[in-house]
Amino acid sequence: MKIKSVLLSVMAIGLGIMIWGRGTVAQADLTDALNKAPQGVNVDSYFQTGSILPNSATKVATDFGENQAVQLTNNAGQLGTIWTQDDAKMSLDSDETASMWMYFGDKNSSSGDGMAFVMQNDDRYDHGMGASTRNANGNSVAGETLGVWGTDQDKNMSTAGEVAATGIQNSWALEFDTFHNGTTGEGALGAGSSFDTDSSLSASYAHIASGFPGKAKTYNMHQVPVTTTTKVPDGTFFGIPQYKDVSTTNQYYYASMNHTKPIEGKSAGWLVDGKWYHVTLKWNAADQTMTYVFDDKDPKTGQPKANATSKTVSVPKSTIDPENTGKVRWGFTGSTGTNWEPNAVIFEQVPGIVNSNATATLKDETTQRTVASGDSVGGGHHMRLTYNLAYTGGSQNWKDIQVKLNLPSNMTFSGGTVTYGDSSLAKTSLSAADLNTKSPTVPITDMSKTNPTATITLDGVASPGDSALAMSKFVGSNALADATVPAFTVTAPTKTSALNMVLTGDSASGETSTMPDKDVPVTGQLKYDDNSVVNNGTMTLHPVLNGESLPTELLRSSDSAGAFTYNVPQAKLLSGQANDLKLYAEDTDGRISNEVTDTITVKTGSLDLSVPTTASFEPTTLTGKEQLIRPSSDLKVAVSDTRGKGNDWTLYAKSTPFMSKLRGTLPASLVYKTGETKDDLSAGYVKLHSATSTSDNDVTDVSDGWTADEGLLLDVQGDAVGGVNNAPMAYIGQITWSFTNAPT
Known part of the structure; x- marks a missing residue:
């Protein structure tokens, strides 16, 4: 007995060392992962840990600052939940996008159980802040439930509805399940480890799948008859009690889960491989669908991945928002059992707060061709690099934006500008000296519905050499975006003479x-x-x-x-x-x-005509013969041309008949006489003069040079009648002037 006692003590000490050692390794693993994590937004203003007790979730720092990540689990037997605060709930009436980085540790086959993205309106516990899987006693349940799905740990539950009632109600979840719960038969009864035995999964590896935790259709019930044999008294024999075996068969149950639109791993270490995985979720309000895209961005370069997996599922609003509030609380749950892993999330875009994106386009202006990854560009070619930022909605403006440019090494920049969708905002100039540091920081004015775009345009010249992928970050206090310029090569000219x-x-x-x-x-x-x-x-x-x-x-x-x-x-x-x-x-x-x-x-020059509003012809005594009467000196006609040297113009005029109230129409015509040619202005427009400017400020006196026999004259016929008793007779007519800014 003494020997056994000593052995037990040694085993206990050894076990203690093993547990302590596992915790230390896992903590070091997560600390290293957080130090190398991608940048996210500070979650403190938007999320708070759920009100379940105990809750393993906590906000942690990365190299980018405090409250950059949420650690959901970091040891065995844990359950962590984190939910958006009331003013950060997601709108179901508008399109929304959420994006985040997820980490599942690197423990491979010893990992479990995973995380779940959850949208819910389960107000039974603390207005949704206490939402989690609950057993009949109201206690939170971890393990295969991930803290969101129903639990079948009560083997007497016979219906899927009973299991569904223990999950988060009025919810939709996307699970990231790192442990295959494949127990069946009698061993599954009350064990809570059989959800992955359904035919909706084809392999026993980690998987991603969606479903409705509070809906009976999510679960399938499996009945297991269990026969027990007991001994009951069966009389005596020579005073000795006799017993006989009596068998009783009872029906018990366990559940498996229907996995909707699963994404399945191809190896045992999938997800739990020490990598940060990017996930994007896109809510389509009109169609009431959710699209989830897995592993769509490289954590080191920010470059979109061509092999990202995308699935779209129907999520009726009536299921997750039966009270029709138009809002939904969302967040993450994570759990571990005997097998465990460190689970962490970094939020890049919080839906409902700010929806934003950024793109980068590099164009070879010399060839008018957009540069793609691996392209070759000629040395000395003129290049234009354009970053486009877009704000597409949200309850807040995109605030405190700092653009951290990472520019191609094989370009020499001559300058740049920042312009905004709000035209009232001033254009900002970017100096060549700052840009040629290759990593300048550019502040951007807050973006909003009235200022939805910002464009950074950089001009430069390609220099021979290779460039690597260059990812620039657009970091606001409430949203992040990034854009990457592809790697390209600049070749030198084949001849060296300049x-x-x-x-x-x-x-x-x-x-x-x-x-x-x-x-x-x-x-x-x-x-x-x-x-x-x-x-x-x-x-x-x-x-x-x-x-x-x-x-x-x-x-x-x-x-x-x-x-x-x-x-x-x-x-x-x-x-x-x-x-x-x-x-x-x-x-x-x-x-x-x-x-x-x-x-x-x-120049903004003009072509102007200067003429008096009234003028007269010289007083004339009629002779009974045809006479030409010249204008008085008050009829001055001049053209001013300030349009610049080399511009043409032509002046025209026409007139009405000359009339008297007493004598009617004067038998005369206004004519323009040059040499022996007389053009009648009463018949229509007649060209008077044309010229070509010889300076930026030409003035031409058109009436200069008009004489008694040249220029604008009144041609009076012999039967014209003048005044009586030396009193003059006045006749009145109207001249209309016109010119064109072109040759005749």
């Missing part, structure tokens, strides 16, 4: 003025620094106007070698302001010239 461009002629100063109705010719010259001949037929000109790449042009073979004229389309010029034209050229050997700039100012 191609140089200069502006020539009127463009040499780099400043040009023009009117808004004219194309602008810009001239220049290209040369190689080794004096080799420029072949115009192999040289492509690249124009960029106000940041927009315009169609390229080949140099004309009719021009001298390297000479070019580029006509800037007037339709592309912005009136009343300076336009920034940049030009560079590329030859067929991949050599790119330097970039030259011409600032084109579009």
Whole structure:
């Protein structure tokens, strides 16, 4: 007996060491995982641990700060729950997106049991904050239930409805089950380890699946007859009591679970492999469906994964929101049994708070081609990198956004801008010096329904070399997004001589003025620094106007070698302001010239006519013969043209008959006489003058040079009647003036 006692003591001490050792290993494992975890939002404002007792869930820190992750379990026999606070409930009446990173430890075959994402309106316990699997005594149940599914630990439960009543009510759950509960037969009775024996699963590995914990259709009941044999008195024999065996058969039950739209692992270590897995859930309000996408993002690069698995299930609002509140509380549950693992979640996007996303596009402006992963780009090619941020809804604005850019190493940046969907917000300029650090931080104005977009546009030149994937992060206090520029290679030109461009002629100063109705010719010259001949037929000109790449042009073979004229389309010029034209050229050997700039100012000049509102003709004594009467000196006609040098105009005029109240119509016509030609203005418009401006401020005196025999004259016929007794007779007519801003 003494020996046995000693052995038992040694075993007890050994067991204590083993338990302590497992806990230490697991804690070190989780600590290391949290130190290497992806970034998330601070969960303190949106989540609180459930009110079950005990609750193993706790908010923990990562390298990105406090309250970055939720640790649901970290030892055997635990149950952890965490739920959104009241003001962070998810709307069921609008499309919502949730995204998170999940960690299941690296214990492989000794792991269990997993986690579940849950949406619920189970108000039986603390308005939903105490929601969990509950047995008949009201105590929370862990193990295979994951804290959300019903429990079959009472082998006398004979119906699926009884099991469903013990799960979280008015709920939908997506389980991440890391332990195969495959016990059947009599061993399953009361054991709570048979949920994975149903035919809805094809393998005994970890799996993801959805269902309704509070619905009877989620469970299948299995009946097991259990026969017990007892000895009962059967008289005496010579005073000795006799017994006989009596057998009794009772019916007991256990449950298996219907797994809807499962995603099954292919190996025993699936999920429990020390990796962070990204999960996205998308709620479609109109269709009342939930789409869950598993392993859709690389934790190191943030790059979307092509092999992500996606499933869509129907989630009727009437099931999870029978009171039609339009809201649902959501969160995570996690549990362990004898087998266990550390379970942790990091939230990247909290539905109902902020819905946001970001994309990155790299474009080779020289070839007008979007750069994809593995593409090759010519050295010196002009590049444009564009990040687009979008706010698509939520109960809060996307706040305190800091953009942490990670820029390609094989680009030299010349500058950039930040513009917003709210046009009243000022454009922000980004300096080349900051961008060429390759990792600048850019603050972004809060985004909202009135400012739903932000665009970061960066311009630069490709430099020979390779780049790795470059993931930039858009970190707000209540939402995160990221976008990745693909890896690409920049090749050097096949020839090393440099191609140089200069502006020539009127463009040499780099400043040009023009009117808004004219194309602008810009001239220049290209040369190689080794004096080799420029072949115009192999040289492509690249124009960029106000940041927009315009169609390229080949140099004309009719021009001298390297000479070019580029006509800037007037339709592309912005009136009343300076336009920034940049030009560079590329030859067929991949050599790119330097970039030259011409600032084109579009004037807002005008074409104006100056004439008096009233004027007269010289007093005249009628002779009874045809007479030409000249205007008085008060009829001055002038045209002012401030549209700039080289603009054309033409002046026209027409007149009504001249009338008197006493004598009626004067037998006369207003004419315009040049030489022997007389054009009658009473018959319609007659051209009086045309000109081409010779300066930016031309004034033409049209009436200068009109004489008694030239210009605008009143041609009076011989039968005209004047006044009586030396009293003059007044005749009145109207002249209408018109001009066009073009040649005749």
